[in-house]
Amino acid sequence: GDMVMKKQSTLDLEFMALLSEVMFGHGFAHYGYFEGGKAPDLTGQSLSNAQQAYFDKLADAIPDGVKTIFEIGSGTGANALALIGRGYDMTLLSPSVQMNQMAREKLPAGTEVIDATLEEFERDDMFDICLYAESFHYIDMTSALAKTERHAREGFVLFDYFRREAHRETDRTHSTHAEFLAALEAQGAFEVVSDEDVTAEIAPTFEIMNYVQTEKLAPFLERFRGELAREKPWRSWVLEKFAGKKLNRLATPSKRPGFFEEQNEYHLMVMKRRN
Ligand SMILES: C[S@@+](CC[C@H](N)C(=O)[O-])C[C@H]1O[C@@H](n2cnc3c(N)ncnc32)[C@H](O)[C@@H]1O
Structure with missing residues (x-):
């Protein structure tokens, strides 16, 4: 905890x-x-x-x-x-x-x-x-x-x-x-x-961080993970297993506006x- x-x-x-x-x-x-x-x-x-x-x-x-x-x-x-x-x-x-x-x-x-x-x-x-x-x-x-x-x-x-x-x-x-x-x-x-x-x-610090996370980082990661899953399923499995949660967090704003x-x-x- x-x-x-x-x-x-x-x-x-x-x-x-x-x-x-x-x-x-x-x-x-x-x-x-x-x-x-x-x-x-x-x-x-x-x-x-x-x-x-x-x-x-x-x-x-x-x-x-x-x-x-x-x-x-x-x-x-x-x-x-x-x-x-x-x-x-x-x-x-x-x-x-x-x-x-x-x-x-x-x-x-x-x-x-x-x-x-x-x-x-x-x-x-x-x-x-x-x-x-x-x-x-x-x-x-x-x-x-x-x-x-x-x-x-x-x-x-x-x-x-x-x-x-x-x-x-x-x-x-x-x-x-x-x-x-x-x-x-x-x-x-x-x-x-x-x-x-x-x-x-x-x-405004959080306005920028939210924007970067939701508008830039999240769609980027989603495309990246989708592509990896299609083209390198084995690597994708490893990535998702070990870093999936971390990546989800990276792309989710910790603080709403x-x-x-x-x-x-x-x-x-x-x-x-x-x-
Ligand atoms: C948000 S950072 C700020 C760093 C720096 N002062 C600046 O303005 O860029 C917080 C800092 O406090 C330190 N810190 C965390 N707990 C501490 C503690 N119990 N005693 C002293 N420093 C601590 C962290 O390691 C980190 O260096």
């Missing part, structure tokens, strides 16, 4: 990141940010541009004076590479061995990439800020806040989504925005400096340490 689901989604994430890396050359593993809440067209290219816009939005939120950043849930190192380009000193942490290897290959020698979950990371290094780009919701919230207090001298930046109250029960691993604020308040170490709801700007914004709210938040 649960373990298999977890593994599956890790593999999907890694595959998406690999595609982003080879198709568009950056390897961002986050959604797109669409200025004005509208995609100019439904292509992978505009999703890629929107992933870049997401990065720019994130980078602009980093408070002045910050030099060292601990990126938690660092994906393929795409944010880190661009932040190094902007002059920051980066340290990365992520449990994904595959993506960490991609990160090491693109980052300057000497940039540390730590193979671990934040929950199991036990060191006392201090950084100016911690950075969570679409990674906070993967991590146990209490543990994430405790570790942030332990590693962030000045504060942290969080760019991620929360479950809406009405959909709280659909997934126990995601917290609501109100739960996050309450946990932050209870901890007492940080205060919110800015909090922007960008759900509308993120939502409107689903994401109904269930989630995406926020860009900056927290600073209380004095």
Whole structure:
């Protein structure tokens, strides 16, 4: 049940990141940010541009004076590479061995990439800020806040989504925005400096993914599988036996239009340490 689901989604994430890396050359593993809440067209290219816009939005939120950043849930190192380009000193942490290897290959020698979950990371290094780009919701919230207090001298930046109250029960691993604020308040170490709801700007990501899956990928796979079944029945049998379910999933949108914004709210938040 649960373990298999977890593994599956890790593999999907890694595959998406690999595609982003080879198709568009950056390897961002986050959604797109669409200025004005509208995609100019439904292509992978505009999703890629929107992933870049997401990065720019994130980078602009980093408070002045910050030099060292601990990126938690660092994906393929795409944010880190661009932040190094902007002059920051980066340290990365992520449990994904595959993506960490991609990160090491693109980052300057000497940039540390730590193979671990934040929950199991036990060191006392201090950084100016911690950075969570679409990674906070993967991590146990209490543990994430405790570790942030332990590693962030000045504060942290969080760019991620929360479950809406009405959909709280659909997934126990995601917290609501109100739960996050309450946990932050209870901890007492940080205060919110800015909090922007960008759900509308993120939502077109799913319009593009749905379109690509239902209008492009699904008919392509259907034709491909039909042809294979006619011409190479034996190979077709093997493919269907071992990858049939996976292919069905690839061609089925995981989120119908409107689903994401109904269930989630995406926020860009900056927290600073209380004095
Ligand atoms: C959606 S990706 C975002 C990657 C990157 N921040 C970006 O913006 O492209 C989520 C990242 O969180 C990482 N992650 C998942 N569980 C984690 C945990 N418990 N502790 C730290 N990182 C985790 C994943 O391995 C992945 O690198």
